[in-house]
Amino acid sequence: MGIELAADVEYVVFGAGVIGLACGRRLAxxxxxxxxxxxxxQFGTGISSRNSEVIHSGIYYGADSLKTKLCIEGRRLLYEYCETKNVPFKKTGKLIVAVEADEIPKLRSLYENGKRNGIGELYWWDESEIKRTEPSVRAVAAIYSSETGIVETKDLMSSYLADLSGEYGSLICNKYPVSLETAGKHWRISLNDGSEFTSEKVINSCGLGAYDFLGKIRDFPEESRPAAFRMAKGHYFSLTGSNIRVSHLIYPLPQVGGLGxxxxxxxxxxxxxxxxxxxVERENYDVPENxxxxxxxxxxxxxxxxxxxxLQPSxxxxxxxxxxxxxxxxDFLIQTEKEHGMEGLVNLLGIESPGVTSSLAIANLVLNSLEGESL
Known part of the structure; x- marks a missing residue:
C-alpha cells in the first residue's frame, strides 16, 4: 500500500475580508x-470595508438563528479583542425608533424578540426620554440598545492580519483558485498563476465570490448549492454643512433586505x-446623485x-x-462536511450583517468544525 505524502499546508483560507482574516488569526x-x-x-476591499462599521447587539433575528448566536457571542469577543489590541471602537448605543404611533406595535415586537434572544441591555424609551437625550430626533418611542457600538473596520482587519502573519501562516494577494479537487485525504488546488499546491483543509470565505467558488470544486454536489444567491447593493450619503448633533446611532424599523x-x-x-x-446583477459601487x-x-x-x-454621496x-x-x-449558511459530504471543506455563504460583529465567533465555529470539536 502506498504512503500518502503530507499536504503542503494544513489549511488554506480563500478571501481576506474580516472573516477570512479572523480565521487566519485563529489558525495561527x-x-x-x-x-x-x-x-x-490588498486585504479587505469588498464587503468588509463597505458597510456601516457597527457592532450589533443581536436584536433582529430569531433566537435559534446563527446570526443571533454568533452576533451575541461575537460582540462579546470583539469588544474584548478591541480593548486588548487597542483597535479603535466606541460604545455609542443605538436607538431603534418608531416615528409614528402606528409603528409602536412593530417596535414592541422587536423589543420582545431581543429580550427572548437574551439581550439584557435593551430599554424602552418614551417620547420624553428621546427628546431629553436626542433633541434633534423625532420619534414617539424607541428601543435603546446600550451595547451597540462602532469599530474602525480597517484597523480591526489590520490587527487580525498582524496576528496571523508569522511562523505559521501569511497573506498572499493576487491569487485565486481555478479548480479544487480531492486527492486522497487532501485537496489539490490550482491557482490563477498556474501554480498548484495541496492542503488538508479549505475554508471558502470569499464573500460575494463564495457562491461562484462552489463551481470550481470538482464533484461538488449540486443539491448542496443554495437555491438562491442575490446581491443587495446599499448606498451611503454623508451629512455635510450641518450643525445637527447626534450621539447615538439612529435606526428606523427594519425593511425587507436590510435594516432601513x-x-x-x-x-x-x-x-x-x-x-x-x-x-443588482453585477458589482457596481457608484452612488448616483439622483x-x-x-x-x-x-x-x-x-x-x-x-x-x-x-446629503452628499459617500x-x-x-x-x-x-x-x-x-x-x-x-440565515448565515456555514456548510460543513455534514451538509455537503466533502471532508475538510467549509463554505461560508451569505455572510453579511452582522458579519463584522460575528467575525471572531464565526472563526471559532469554523475551526472547531474542521478540527472535529464540539460546536
Whole structure:
C-alpha cells in the first residue's frame, strides 16, 4: 500500500475580508500551517470595508438563528479583542425608533424578540426620554440598545492580519483558485498563476465570490448549492454643512433586505446615512446623485432638520443574500462536511450583517468544525 505524502499546508483560507482574516488569526493561535489567499492586491476591499462599521447587539433575528448566536457571542469577543489590541471602537448605543404611533406595535415586537434572544441591555424609551437625550430626533418611542457600538473596520482587519502573519501562516494577494479537487485525504488546488499546491483543509470565505467558488470544486454536489444567491447593493450619503448633533446611532424599523436607511457615526463624530436596498446583477459601487431625494425622504422622518443639500454621496457596498426581494430573512449558511459530504471543506455563504460583529465567533465555529470539536 502506498504512503500518502503530507499536504503542503494544513489549511488554506480563500478571501481576506474580516472573516477570512479572523480565521487566519485563529489558525495561527492554534499553530496550524496555512495560507490566506486574496484575489485583490490588498486585504479587505469588498464587503468588509463597505458597510456601516457597527457592532450589533443581536436584536433582529430569531433566537435559534446563527446570526443571533454568533452576533451575541461575537460582540462579546470583539469588544474584548478591541480593548486588548487597542483597535479603535466606541460604545455609542443605538436607538431603534418608531416615528409614528402606528409603528409602536412593530417596535414592541422587536423589543420582545431581543429580550427572548437574551439581550439584557435593551430599554424602552418614551417620547420624553428621546427628546431629553436626542433633541434633534423625532420619534414617539424607541428601543435603546446600550451595547451597540462602532469599530474602525480597517484597523480591526489590520490587527487580525498582524496576528496571523508569522511562523505559521501569511497573506498572499493576487491569487485565486481555478479548480479544487480531492486527492486522497487532501485537496489539490490550482491557482490563477498556474501554480498548484495541496492542503488538508479549505475554508471558502470569499464573500460575494463564495457562491461562484462552489463551481470550481470538482464533484461538488449540486443539491448542496443554495437555491438562491442575490446581491443587495446599499448606498451611503454623508451629512455635510450641518450643525445637527447626534450621539447615538439612529435606526428606523427594519425593511425587507436590510435594516432601513439609518444614521451611523464614525469615530470622529461624522454622520452618514444608509444603506438603502437595490437588488443588482453585477458589482457596481457608484452612488448616483439622483438618490439624494430618496435618502432625504427616508431620513427626514426621524431627523426633520436635515436639508437635501446637506446629503452628499459617500460610498456603496454590496451584501450577499441567500434570498430575493420577496423574502424577509435568510440565515448565515456555514456548510460543513455534514451538509455537503466533502471532508475538510467549509463554505461560508451569505455572510453579511452582522458579519463584522460575528467575525471572531464565526472563526471559532469554523475551526472547531474542521478540527472535529464540539460546536
Amino acid at each position: 493561535e492554534r499553530k496550524k500551517s496555512f495560507f490566506v489567499l486574496e484575489k485583490e492586491n 436607511v439609518h444614521l451611523t457615526l464614525d469615530l470622529a463624530g461624522g454622520i452618514r446615512f444608509g444603506p438603502d436596498v437595490e437588488w 438618490l439624494r431625494s430618496k435618502f432625504y425622504d427616508s431620513v427626514k422622518r426621524y431627523l426633520p432638520q436635515v436639508h437635501p443639500d446637506q 460610498y456603496a457596498g454590496i451584501r450577499p443574500k441567500l434570498h430575493g426581494p420577496e423574502e424577509k430573512f435568510a
